[in-house]
Amino acid sequence: MKTVLNYLKNVKDTAKYMLQGLEVTFDHMRRRPVTIQYPYEKLIPSERYRGRIHYEFDKCIACEVCVRVCPINLPVVDWVMNKQTKKKELRNYSIDFGACIFCGNCVEYCPTNCLSMTEEYELSTFDRHSLNYDNVALGRLPTSVTSDPSVRAMRELAYLPKGKMDPHEVPDNEPRVGAR
Ligand code: SF4
Numbered sequence: 186m187k188t189v190l191n192y193l194k195n196v197k198d199t200a201k202y203m204l205q206g207l208e209v210t211f212d213h214m215r216r217r218p219v220t221i222q223y224p225y226e227k228l229i230p231s232e233r234y235r236g237r238i239h240y241e242f243d244k245c246i247a248c249e250v251c252v253r254v255c256p257i258n259l260p261v262v263d264w265v266m267n268k269q270t271k272k273k274e275l276r277n278y279s280i281d282f283g284a285c286i287f288c289g290n291c292v293e294y295c296p297t298n299c300l301s302m303t304e305e306y307e308l309s310t311f312d313r314h315s316l317n318y319d320n321v322a323l324g325r326l327p328t329s330v331t332s333d334p335s336v337r338a339m340r341e342l343a344y345l346p347k348g349k350m351d352p353h354e355v356p357d358n359e360p361r362v363g364a365r
């Protein structure tokens with residue numbers, strides 16, 4: 186009799202622990218999707234996102250402050266001294282995004298504000314050397330998720346309705362906030 190009771194107790198404990206483990210699985214099944222369908226859907230980067238740097242050649246005075254404040258002295262300012270005018274003449278400017286850590290120091294300290302952080306984050310390439318942007322590539326206007334008609338722009342936490350932070354609070358029939 187004792188053996189049978191022990192056996193039944195073991196069966197009960199096993200079922201209990203299995204259900205406890207499955208609770209996590211069922212909990213996730215009730216959640217709303219947290220993924221977006223990239224590249225058809227894209228998250229809108231936050232306001233102060235530090236993406237690809239934009240550079241305005243005409244505003245640059247070749248002071249090289251950006252080089253000095255960069256932790257790895259990355260920007261290359263190519264200039265020559267014009268002996269007649271006794272002024273610097275800017276030839277080229279480049280930043281290698283393969284090495285840049287997007288700290289934003291150069292943008293912060295540039296005295297003429299010719300550098301700015303953009304929301305462009307899609308920099309992947311087959312050849313890392315093509316990440317070395319010259320002044321023409323740096324001067325290109327950035328792509329924007331919100332102005333691209335081919336993608337559906339989603340705000341961060343797009344799967345949750347406005348004001349909700351916990352997926353468990355949201356009923357299943359409530360639409361995703363970014364969905365049309
Ligand atoms: S700090 Fe600004 S103005 Fe000076 S060299 Fe760099 S980009 Fe040009």
Ligand code: SF4
Nearest residue numbers: 255285286288289291
């Ligand atoms: S963002 Fe930072 S690492 Fe990149 S070029 Fe500017 S200062 Fe250098």
